[in-house]
Amino acid sequence: MENQASGETCQELQAALDIISGKWKPIILFHLLENEKLRFSELQRAIPEITKKMLTSQLRELEHNGIIHRKVYQQVPPKVEYSMTEYGNSLSPIMISMRSWGMQHLQRMEKMEVDSN
Amino acid sequence: MENQASGETCQELQAALDIISGKWKPIILFHLLENEKLRFSELQRAIPEITKKMLTSQLRELEHNGIIHRKVYQQVPPKVEYSMTEYGNSLSPIMISMRSWGMQHLQRMEKMEVDSN
DNA sequence: CTGTATCCCCTTTGATACTG
DNA sequence: CAGTATCAAAGGGGATACAG
Numbered sequence: 001m002e003n004q005a006s007g008e009t010c011q012e013l014q015a016a017l018d019i020i021s022g023k024w025k026p027i028i029l030f031h032l033l034e035n036e037k038l039r040f041s042e043l044q045r046a047i048p049e050i051t052k053k054m055l056t057s058q059l060r061e062l063e064h065n066g067i068i069h070r071k072v073y074q075q076v077p078p079k080v081e082y083s084m085t086e087y088g089n090s091l092s093p094i095m096i097s098m099r100s101w102g103m104q105h106l107q108r109m110e111k112m113e114v115d116s117n
Numbered sequence: 118m119e120n121q122a123s124g125e126t127c128q129e130l131q132a133a134l135d136i137i138s139g140k141w142k143p144i145i146l147f148h149l150l151e152n153e154k155l156r157f158s159e160l161q162r163a164i165p166e167i168t169k170k171m172l173t174s175q176l177r178e179l180e181h182n183g184i185i186h187r188k189v190y191q192q193v194p195p196k197v198e199y200s201m202t203e204y205g206n207s208l209s210p211i212m213i214s215m216r217s218w219g220m221q222h223l224q225r226m227e228k229m230e231v232d233s234n
Numbered sequence: 235c236t237g238t239a240t241c242c243c244c245t246t247t248g249a250t251a252c253t254g
Numbered sequence: 255c256a257g258t259a260t261c262a263a264a265g266g267g268g269a270t271a272c273a274g
Contacts, residue, residue, distance in 0.1 A: 010143060010144050010147040010216070011219070011223060012215070012216045012217070012218075012219030012220040012222075012223060013143040013144070013147060013212065013215055013216055013219055014143055014144075014219070015219040015222050015223050016215040016216070016218050016219035016222065017134075017137070017138050017143055017215065017219075019222070020134070021134050021138035023246090023247080026127060026130040026131055026134055027127050027130070027131075030127040030130060039255085039256090040255070040256055040257075041255065041256075044256095051247080051248060051249075051250095052256075052257065052258085053247085053248080053249095053257090053258080053259090054246095054247070054248080055257095056256080056257060056258080066225075072256095076254090076255090077255040077256080078254085078255050078256050078257080079255070079256085080255080080256065080257090087225075090218065091218065093214055093218075094211070094214050094215055094218055095130065097210055097211050097214060098129070098130055098133040098134065098211055099127070099129045099130055099133070100129070101129075101133050101207065101208065101211055102128070102129030102130055102131070102132040102133035102134075103129040105129075105132050105133065105136070106128060106129060106132050108183075108204075109132075140266085140267080156235085156236090157235075157236055157237080158235065158236080161236095168267080168268060168269075168270095169236080169237065169238090170237090170238080170239090170267080170268080170269095171266095171267065171268080172237095173236080173237060173238085174267095189236095193235090193274090194235040194236080195235050195236050195237080195274085196235070196236085197235085197236060197237090
């Protein structure tokens with residue numbers, strides 16, 4: 001027990017990444033951070049390539065992790081709104097610094113393309 | 118062209134995550150951020166569960182992205198040292214904020230376990 | 235020591251149809 | 255509208271053997 005598996009040496013890193021990374025989570029979070037509330041169908045329109053199945057599963061995971069809130073209106077036809085929780089909003093600093101790093105990275109890549117000519 | 122696919126609406130986020138996320142990259146970066154230089158075999162010992170194949174491929178990707186430097190000593194037996202590049206070190210703020218968020222998240226999870234009893 | 239090359243499995247993702 | 259169920263496809267990752 002005193003000698004942890006290395007995977008656990010940076011559990012915190014993994015824990016954070018498990019929540020925000022993946023094929024769809026970043027863009028879902030992006031939209032929910034920008035929009036306060038979004039219905040299921042609005043998210044689908046915002047992310048046309050995603051399937052219902054994937055959208056549902058990713059939203060469920062985020063909800064389960066306490067990042068987003070799912071509000072169901074008991075009516076027909078159904079209406080469900082998703083929004084960031086207060087806890088979810090605590091991810092903002094990370095998201096912001098990643099976006100700014102990523103932006104610089106994309107510019108750097110672009111520049112390297114050009115320079116290699 | 119004026120109407121981007123939504124996946125591209127947050128390209129920066131994806132770009133950053135592509136580099137730091139994955140099954141092995143976080144822990145590889147973790148070790149290289151803490152150790153200045155590490156040989157291939159030292160990384161293997163630090164991450165016992167990883168296979169050579171995976172370690173090699175992940176290091177290659179990080180190198181290709183300019184995050185780490187690979188220094189080969191032309192000798193027999195071979196010796197290769199990996200280290201963060203200056204550019205790679207620019208990831209530090211992100212890594213640090215992710216670790217601290219992750220740490221709080223783990224505590225929160227733990228607390229919720231307890232509270233549910 | 236520092237890798238490559240194969241082969242195989244298994245999870246993740248996607249396509250599609252169906253439902254309350 | 256907001257999902258679920260099912261099945262098929264794809265790709266990542268592991269085990270192992272080989273190589274410079």
